[in-house]
Amino acid sequence: MLGGCVWQEWSLWLLWREEVGELEVVKSSDQYIHARIGSRTEVINLIVVYAAPSPNRRSGLWAALEDVIRDVVGPVFVGGDFNTIMRLDERSGGNGRLSEDSLTFGDWINNMSLIDMSFNGNQFTWKRGKTENNFVAKRLDRVLCCAQARLKWQEAKVSHLPFLASDHAPLYLQFTPEVKGNAYRRPFRFEAAWLQHIEFQELIGASWNRDIDTREALTKLEVTLRKWNKEVFGNVQRRKEELVMEIKEIQEKIEHELSDELLVKEWSFLRSLR
Structure with a gap:
């Protein structure tokens, strides 16, 4: 995932990892950031969007993005929270017709020849909403791209991750299929989460040997930590992963068979995760 954005009192943030490559912020406003990623030989234009929550506040956004996209050279990806939908089936509930703002958004996508990924x-x-009577859901977030980008990365896909800590689901844009390495060949890394475990400080105190060379002591400590991580801490991690999978399954059921019982169960699991 190349980046993310956060809306807070009309502030927009773009975060990235250094290993992604060179990143240049070309242009930004309170509703979008245009960044150029890569080198001269291969460049990706990434435009992250967090449209204002009301149509009046985001008026002019589509025209501003149109100017940005027409000026770029190379593949373009536009993604984020557009705060509006394109079609009636992109929401649960409602009055049965699209708003003027939704129609304008759809026209903008067509005029720009953008592809919904x-x-x-x-x-x-x-x-x-936490009950069936007041529950509302919409597809407000999406990733769009130009034809050049779609042709170049034909295996690229977007995943809607589970709702865990927000009323928005994170979007994950993956350019190439994931390649899983051999877990046994991974280098040893200290996990910051270990510090939160009630037994960790005691384990370190009991395992560190002050009577031998530091390098040798570290090597022995690595063996101990690997074993402890697998047999003790790993149980916590596995339970967390299992809980996330249960939440994902419940959220899938909610989309197809909404009920107060499922909403209560989801809320209970989300509280357990925290």
Whole structure:
């Protein structure tokens, strides 16, 4: 995932990892950031969007993005929270017709010849309500791209990840299929999460040998930590992963058979995760 954005009091942030490559912020506003990623030989134009929550506040955004996209050279990806939908099936509930703002958004996508990259996972990316009577869900977040980008990365896909800590589901853009390495060949790394475990400080105190060379002591400590991580801490990690999978399954059921019982169960699991 190349980046993410956060809306807080009209502030927009773009975060990235250094290993992604060179990143230059070309242009930004309170509703989008245009960044150029890569080198001279291969460049990706990434535009992250967090449209204002009301149509009045985001008026002019589509025209501003149109100017940005027409000026770029190379493949373009535009993604984020557009705070509006394109079609009636992109929401649960409603009055049965699209708003003027939704129609304008759809026209903008067509006029710019952008391609909706579709998605894997849950249909909706935003939801609100804890009971069946007041539950509302919409697909407010998406990733669009130009034809050049779609042709170049034909295996690229977008995944809607589970709702865990927000009313929006994270979007994950993956350019190439994931290649899993051999777990036994991974280098040893200290995990910051270990510090939160109630037994960790005691384990370090009991395992560190002050009577031998530091390098040798570190090597022996690595063996101990690997074993402890697998047999003790790993159980916590596995339970967390299992809990996330249970939440994902419940959220999938909610999309197809909404009920107060499922909403209560989801909320209970989310509280356990925290």
